[in-house]
Amino acid sequence: MDSILNRRSIRRYCKRTVENDKIEKLLRAAMQAPSAANQRPWEFLVVDDKDILKELACTSPYSGIVANSAVTFVVLSRKDGLIFPDFSLQDMSAAVENLLLRAADLGLGAVWVGVSPVEERIKYITNMFNLPENIEPFALIPVGYPDGQKNEFVDRFDETRVHYNRW
C-alpha cells in the first residue's frame, strides 16, 4: 500500500529497458481494476519502438516525455458491447491508477498523460494506429526507470475537505 502514498508523476527516465515480466505485471494490475458490471472496457497498446514513441510524443503539447520512455502504454477504451457505457470513464480511470501504483511498487516511474476527452489528441492516436471505430484512445502512460526523480511521499491530506454526516 506504500505506493498509494509514495507515487509521483515521474517524467525523466534512464535508458534502461523495462523487463517484459514487469510490463506484464503492469498490465495485470490495470486489468484487476473494478469496473461497472465488470464490463472491463480497456485495451492496451504497448509501445517500445523508438520511432513510434517519437511519433506518439507529438499527441499533445504535454506528451513530449513519451519519446524518452522505455515503454508507453496507450490505454484504449472499447465503445461497443458495454452494459453501462456512461460508467466506462470511471472504469478506465481505475485501470490507469492501478497501473501507476504498480509501477511505483516495482521501482518504476510513470505519469498519466491526458488524451480523452480532447478531440484532436483522440484523432491523432486513432489515425496513427489506424484504430477501429469502436476503440477510443483514453490516456498515455509513459514508463521507465526514474532518472533523478523519485516516488516519494507528499502530504496532501486536507481536513477541510472532509464532511461528517452533513455538509
Ligand SMILES: Cc1cc2nc3c(=O)[nH]c(=O)nc-3n(C[C@H](O)[C@H](O)[C@H](O)COP(=O)(O)O)c2cc1C
Ligand atoms: C487526467 C490527468 C491528465 C494528466 N495529463 C498530464 C499530461 O498531459 N502531462 C503530464 O506531464 N502530466 C499529466 N498528468 C499528471 C499530473 O500533472 C499530476 O498527477 C499532478 O501534477 C500531481 O502530481 P503527482 O502525480 O506527482 O502526484 C495528468 C494527470 C491526470 C490525472
